[in-house]
Amino acid sequence: MTVAQLSEAELLARIFPRLELSALHSAAVVLGPGDDAAIVAVPDGRTVISIDTQVQDQDFRLEWNNGYRTTGYDVGWKAAAQNLSDINAMGASATSMVVSLTMPPDTPVGWAExxxxxxxxxxxxxxxxxxxxxxxxxxxxxxxxxxxxVLGTLDGGQPVLRSGAQEGDTLAIAGRAGWAAAGLALLESGHHVSSLPPELLSMLELQCRPEPPLEAGPLARMSGATAMMDISDGLVRDGTRLAVASHVVLDLDPGQLGRLAEPLRPAATLLGADPRAWVLGGGEDHGLLATFPAGMQVPPGFTGIGSVQACGADKAPGVTIAGRPADSVGWDHFAD
Amino acid sequence: MTVAQLSEAELLARIFPRLELSALHSAAVVLGPGDDAAIVAVPDGRTVISIDTQVQDQDFRLEWNNGYRTTGYDVGWKAAAQNLSDINAMGASATSMVVSLTMPPDTPVGWAExxxxxxxxxxxxxxxxxxxxxxxxxxxxxxxxxxxxVLGTLDGGQPVLRSGAQEGDTLAIAGRAGWAAAGLALLESGHHVSSLPPELLSMLELQCRPEPPLEAGPLARMSGATAMMDISDGLVRDGTRLAVASHVVLDLDPGQLGRLAEPLRPAATLLGADPRAWVLGGGEDHGLLATFPAGMQVPPGFTGIGSVQACGADKAPGVTIAGRPADSVGWDHFAD
Structure with a gap:
């Protein structure tokens, strides 16, 4: 059965029950679906808000080179995860979301469910x-x-912006880096999904169903993070954005980059790739990049990966690896 | 120049200045574009929220039968208007919106601007x-x-839902009914846009750039409206939804319907159509349908068009015209 064979009311009647979460959630939603608009409680007096669209063949493919078929479940998961990550990156917690779904008439009803x-x-x-x-x-x-x-709450606290990093701060990451990029490379490879061992399959699954570390954002805010953003376009590209917003240099520690790359080695070996390229360039894991005041221990879930340095006449805002501009450092140039 | 020839940052640099509204507006936006998410003030402690998507060839056509070309301006206007109408229909005022724009790579930059x-x-x-x-x-x-x-505020008041209409209430409408439908018929006709006289051109323009009566929603709420919704799918279809939600019958006055149809007569004459069909079936004007307690004068901007009657064993919730079910009344059956 396709969505064209149901009226909007019939389709909604199949979807709504699947969106009913635990009784806990009803606290935030004053008025749910069914009227012209919904009403959501915002006790804090401010709401964080973000919007993000996933489009077929741009943000996901229905069928991949290696035989994997993207499910409706994958697309729903990824849409939620990406948006929850934007709220997380402010140091906030999501309170509610509204969803707009556009489908071709021949979409199976089961796919929408x-x-x-x-x-x-x-x-x-x-x-x-x-x-x-x-x-x-x-x-x-x-x-x-x-x-x-998606809407989120700071619970009375201050948001962690991209612009607050200070010279001497510790640069840290929460969540994975490069796993979704490895997964994408596997999906685009000729290695059939059924032939992949479990540790490679998990990378593929993280491309389709990313796992942003949602506890880490509010924890970083409460721990005094000076700047934060989510890594959606890659460590170097997003790090450069944070560096520019804060007018600093983010210097990455090659040893830490090597440690982040280590678990990706099996996929890299299979594909003849450099796992450090995935760590530096891969974004869709939606990890958090944050800076913390010098001398403090980074909160649980974060790992130090470098430091914040001042800009100077010869040092524009950007990302360096052991002092050398990341965008001029070939993957084979930075030490393990 | 197409959007594919610019980076996202370059494109945003052209779009952002166009979204800067008067200094007044900055009050609601605590943190604007440029970080992972925005922050919006919600002093009321609750926010009304709605989401709506316009898709090419579904909600608008780039080129119409009669030679009219939909502009980026039209699409931006309509997207804002439809969403503002959903907030209006709750009796609320819009405070902020977030916008997600998906474009083919060959879209001219000027179109996005x-x-x-x-x-x-x-x-x-x-x-x-x-x-x-x-x-x-x-x-x-x-x-x-x-x-x-879009987010909106009730300024401490109660939302006007679809479910509150009571027997004896006055049924009233604010805004236009049928103009956008007449405009759609003109766009789909063989009458070239350049040949249309001004009064018909204005109907065409209202299809492309609808004008929901945004002052009427909050006014209706403050005046004690018992139920309200926006007419996005037509008076009979949306009226039926309100009737079902309130478990009442909405009885329309044929004389008032005739008066609503009167200004549409020139377009109807040109196209050989019945203007009353546009009044009853046309929705995209985003007028408001509301009910007010018996005996009170409807607030300015509203016109009484009927009354609310009780359901009974022989009367299911729905819309009638002078007592006869609207969906069984042919357009030629109801009196002028």
């Missing part, structure tokens, strides 16, 4: 237990597309 | 002066698509 299941699963399994789906919109298009707008 | 101009113009010209664009997202796809999520 799976998407709702994936959304719900990501919210609950990633630890965004206070977040619920307050409302949404269904529509038709030639390609599948999911937009999520 | 026009879209931003159209968004801004709709917000300010429709009277949502306290609303600003807090953030957004840019991405690629095969078809143009714009999703807006």
């Amino acid at each position: 799976d998407l709702a299941d994936g959304l719900t699963a990501a919210i609950s399994k990633l630890g965004a237990g206070a977040c619920s789906v307050a409302g949404g919109d269904l529509g038709r298009g030639r390609e599948l597309s999911v937009t999520v707008a | 026009d879209l931003a101009d159209g968004l801004t113009a709709a917000i300010s010209k429709l009277g949502a002066g306290a609303c600003s664009v807090a953030g957004g997202d840019l991405g690629r796809g095969r078809e143009l698509s714009v999703t807006v999520a």
Whole structure:
């Protein structure tokens, strides 16, 4: 059965029950789906808000080179995860989301149901237990597309911006780096999904269902992080953005980069790739990059990977590896 | 120049200045675009929220039968207007929106700039002066698509739901009914846009740039409206939804329907159509349908068009015209 064979009301009747999360969640949603708009509680007096769209063949493919088929569950999970990560990156916790789903008429109803299941699963399994789906919109298009707008709370605290890093701060990362990039390389490879050993399969799954470290953002804020952002486009590209916003240099420790690359080695060996390229360039794990005041221990979940240095006449804001500009350092140039 | 020829940062640098509204607006936006998420003030402790997507060839066509070309300005205006209408329909005022724009790589940069101009113009010209664009997202796809999520405030008041209509209430409408439908019929007709007289051109323009009556929603709430919704799918279809939610019958006055149809007569004559069909079936004007307690004068901007009656064993919730079910009344059956 395709979505074209159901009325909007019939399709919503299949989707809504899948979006009902635990009783806990009802606290934030004053008025849920069914009227012209939803109403969400914002006791803090301010809400964090972000919006992000996943489009078929841009942000996901329905079928991959290596035979993997993206499920509705994957797409729902990824849409939720990416948006939850933006809230996390401010040091906030998600309170609610609204979802707009555009589908071609020949989309199987089961696929849309799976998407709702994936959304719900990501919210609950990633630890965004206070977040619920307050409302949404269904529509038709030639390609599948999911937009999520998410609200979050700082619980009275101050947001952690990209612009607060100070000379001498410790640079740290939470979550994975390079796993989703390794997974993407596997999906695009000729190595059939059924032939992959479990540790490589888990990289592939992290590309399809990323796991942002949602506890780390609020913890970093409460621990006094000076700057933070999520790594959605890669450590060097996003690090450069943070460096520019803070007018500093982020210097990465090659030894720590090597340690981050180590678990990716089996995939790199299979594909003849350099795992450090995935660590530096891969983004879709939605790890957090944060800076903490000098001398303090980074909070649990974070690992120090470098330090913050001042800009100077000969040092523009950016990312360096052991003092050399990251974008001029070939992957084979930086030491293990 | 196409959007593919610019980096995301370059494109945003062209769009952001167009989204800067008057100094007034900065009050609601605590943190604007440029970080992982935006922060918006919600002094009321609750926020109304809605999301809506416009997709090319579904919600708008780039080129119409009659030669009219949809501009980026039209699409931006319509995306803002539809979302502002959902907030209006709760009796609330919009405070901020986030926008996700998906474009094919060959989209002219000027088209995206026009879209931003159209968004801004709709917000300010429709009277949502306290609303600003807090953030957004840019991405690629095969078809143009714009999703807006909008927040609104009830200023401490109670929302006007679909479910509160009571027997004896006056049924009233604010804004236009049928104009956008007449405009759609003109766009799809063989009558070239350059041949249309001004009064027909204005109908066409209302299809492309609808004008929801944004002052009417909060006014209805403060005046004691018992139920309200926006008419996005037509008076009979949306009225039926309100009737079902309130478990009542909405009985329309044929004389009032005739008066609503009167200004549409020139278009109907040109196209050989029945203007009353546009009044009953056309939705995209985003007028408001509301009910008010018996005996009170409806607030300025609203016109009484019928009354609320009780359901009974022989009367299911729905819409009637002078007592006869609207969906069984042919357009030629109800009196002028």
